[in-house]
Amino acid sequence: MTSLTNTALPSSADAVIVGAGINGLAVAYELAKLGVRNVVVIEKGYVGSGSTGRCGGGIRQQWTTEENVRLARESVELYENLTSELGYQTFFRRGGYLMVTETEEHRAAMREAVALQNRCGVESEFLEPDRCLDIVPDLNIARIKGASFCAGDGTAYPFSVVWGYARAADRRRVKIFSQTRVTGIECDGGRITAVGTDRGRIATPIVVNCAGPWARALAAKVGLDLPNRQERHEIMVSESLKPCLEPMVISLSNGIYFSQSMRGEIVGGIGDPEEPGWEDPARFDTRSQLRFAVRFARALCDLYPAARPLRMMRQWAGMYDVTPDHRPILGGVPGLDGYFQICGFSGHGFMLAPIAGKRMARHIATGEPDDIVTSLSLARFERGDLQTDAFVVG
Ligand SMILES: Cc1cc2nc3c(=O)[nH]c(=O)nc-3n(C[C@H](O)[C@H](O)[C@H](O)COP(=O)(O)OP(=O)(O)OC[C@H]3O[C@@H](n4cnc5c(N)ncnc54)[C@H](O)[C@@H]3O)c2cc1C
Incomplete structure (x- = not known):
C-alpha cells in the first residue's frame, strides 16, 4: 500500500478526511468511487488506532426507532457484500x-x-x-x-474492515497519511481553504471531520462547539x-x-x-x-x-x-462551505459506518440532500428534534 508510506504530503487536495477509522476510510473510499479525485486521509496514529480498532465488532438491526432500524438494515446489506466489494476478507458473519x-x-x-x-x-x-x-x-x-x-445480525473483525477500506481506497488513488496530525483548519469568507498538519499544509475546499472521540476538539478549530x-x-x-x-x-x-x-x-x-x-x-x-x-x-x-x-x-x-440523543452527527454546517462531519456514534459507529460513509459521500460529491443526513444534522439540536433509541446500551 504505497500511500501509507512516508511520501511527501501533497500541497493540495480535492478533499481532506481527518481520521482513518472506519468512518473516515468508508467516506474516502466512497468519494473516490464516485469519481472525486485527489482524496487525502490524515491520521494522527495508525489505521484503526481510534475507537474502531478497540471495538467489539457487533452489527445489529434491533433498534427502537425507525431511523436506526433503517440505517442499520442498509448497513448490514453493505456488510453482506463488503468482502467482495473491498476485495478483502472482513470476517463478517x-x-x-x-x-x-x-x-x-x-x-x-x-x-x-x-x-x-x-x-x-x-x-x-x-x-x-x-x-x-x-x-x-x-x-x-x-x-x-x-x-x-x-x-x-452479526459481527465483523474491525481491523479487517478498516484495512479492507484502506486498501480499496488506495487502489482508487486515495492517499492515506498515518502518523500525521491535523493541527488547524483554515477558512476564508465562510469557506474551507486549507488544512494544517504537523507535516505541512494542504490547500483544499473540503474537509470531513471523522475524528471519532476527537471530533469535538477538531470542530473547535473552525469555531464549532459540538455537543459531543x-x-x-x-x-x-x-x-x-x-x-x-x-x-x-x-x-x-x-x-x-x-x-x-x-x-x-x-x-x-x-x-x-x-x-x-x-x-x-x-x-x-x-x-x-x-x-x-x-x-x-x-x-x-x-x-x-x-x-x-x-x-x-x-x-x-x-x-x-456520545451526543445528547446518542445519534450520530452527519452533514455540513450553514455558513461554513466545505466543512462536513461524520461523528457522534456512541457505541454503534462500527455497524453504521458503511452506510453513513456511502450516504455522506453522495451528499458531499453531488450536493444533493439526503433525508438521513438532514435528520442527523447538527441543526437538530437547535430544532430540538431529539429522539433517543431505547436500545442504546452503554
Ligand atoms: C470498547 C468499545 C466497544 C465498541 N463496540 C462496538 C460494537 O460492537 N459495534 C459498533 O457498531 N460500535 C462499537 N463501538 C463504537 C465504535 O468503535 C465507534 O463508533 C466507531 O469505531 C467510530 O469510528 P470513527 O471512524 O468515527 O472513529 P475512530 O475509529 O475513533 O477514528 C477516528 C480517527 O481520527 C484520528 N484523529 C483524531 N484527531 C485527529 C487529528 N487532529 N489529526 C489526525 N487524525 C486524527 C484518530 O487517531 C482516530 O484514528 C465500540 C467502541 C468502544 C470504545
Whole structure:
C-alpha cells in the first residue's frame, strides 16, 4: 500500500478526511468511487488506532426507532457484500444477536421494537426466556423476562474492515497519511481553504471531520462547539474455546455484551457509569483497570456460567463519542462551505459506518440532500428534534 508510506504530503487536495477509522476510510473510499479525485486521509496514529480498532465488532438491526432500524438494515446489506466489494476478507458473519432483559418494562419495549423492525423488513422475533436456550444452551435464564433475536445480525473483525477500506481506497488513488496530525483548519469568507498538519499544509475546499472521540476538539478549530462528550469503555478477550456461542449476546439490563470470535475467544465488555471519570472530557484514559475485569467477569459468569473456567487474556479500553440523543452527527454546517462531519456514534459507529460513509459521500460529491443526513444534522439540536433509541446500551 504505497500511500501509507512516508511520501511527501501533497500541497493540495480535492478533499481532506481527518481520521482513518472506519468512518473516515468508508467516506474516502466512497468519494473516490464516485469519481472525486485527489482524496487525502490524515491520521494522527495508525489505521484503526481510534475507537474502531478497540471495538467489539457487533452489527445489529434491533433498534427502537425507525431511523436506526433503517440505517442499520442498509448497513448490514453493505456488510453482506463488503468482502467482495473491498476485495478483502472482513470476517463478517451473521451469527445473530440475542438481546435479553430482566425487566417487564424492556420486555414490553422488545415486543413493540420487534413489530417495528418487522415492518422495516428486519426479521427479528420476540422470545420467551426458555426459547433463548435453543440459541444459547448455556445461558442462565433464571432472571430473564424476555428476549429478542435477529438471525441476520452479526459481527465483523474491525481491523479487517478498516484495512479492507484502506486498501480499496488506495487502489482508487486515495492517499492515506498515518502518523500525521491535523493541527488547524483554515477558512476564508465562510469557506474551507486549507488544512494544517504537523507535516505541512494542504490547500483544499473540503474537509470531513471523522475524528471519532476527537471530533469535538477538531470542530473547535473552525469555531464549532459540538455537543459531543467522551465516555470510557473497556472490553476484553479470553483464551480460545471450541465453537460454543453462535450469536452476540447483549443484556439491556446491565449492558453486558459478548460473542465468540472465529478464533474461539470470548470477546465482550460492559459499561460502567459509576466509574470515576467515566465521562470526563479531559480524560482520554485508555489504561486497563481491575475494576472492569472484576465487574465484567461477574456479569459474564452470571449470565453465561459456561464461562466460569475461562481465563481473560487481554483487556483494553477505548472512547465512545456520545451526543445528547446518542445519534450520530452527519452533514455540513450553514455558513461554513466545505466543512462536513461524520461523528457522534456512541457505541454503534462500527455497524453504521458503511452506510453513513456511502450516504455522506453522495451528499458531499453531488450536493444533493439526503433525508438521513438532514435528520442527523447538527441543526437538530437547535430544532430540538431529539429522539433517543431505547436500545442504546452503554
Ligand atoms: C470498547 C468499545 C466497544 C465498541 N463496540 C462496538 C460494537 O460492537 N459495534 C459498533 O457498531 N460500535 C462499537 N463501538 C463504537 C465504535 O468503535 C465507534 O463508533 C466507531 O469505531 C467510530 O469510528 P470513527 O471512524 O468515527 O472513529 P475512530 O475509529 O475513533 O477514528 C477516528 C480517527 O481520527 C484520528 N484523529 C483524531 N484527531 C485527529 C487529528 N487532529 N489529526 C489526525 N487524525 C486524527 C484518530 O487517531 C482516530 O484514528 C465500540 C467502541 C468502544 C470504545
